[in-house]
Amino acid sequence: MATFKQQGDNCSVSGRLDQDAVIRLWSGRSNILEPDTACLQLSGIEYCDSAGVAFLLELVSIFAAKGATLKLISPSEQLKKFIILYDLNDFFIEEAK
Secondary structure: OEEEEEEOOEEEEEEEEOHHHHHHHHHHHHHOOOOOOOEEEEEEEEEEOHHHHHHHHHHHHHHHHOOOOOEEEOOOHHHHHHHHHOOOHHHEEOOOO
């Protein structure tokens, strides 16, 4: 299961973000992050599948609908492989700037 740890305007995600985790997190997705969150730090993700990537992009979409930007930063090595495979580079930032 993935855990989200808020630290100011950053939130770190760790653990597994797979289909089972997404099913558990889905109903609370609009409230999982503080409204002022600017960056979602992804280096702690041990495993992520397509449902997990879709969940991350849904969080970005929720922020965009509110006129805010949520940056997905520092993807884990396992997540980087997924990003390359599905050409998702435009949605993820290698390192925090």
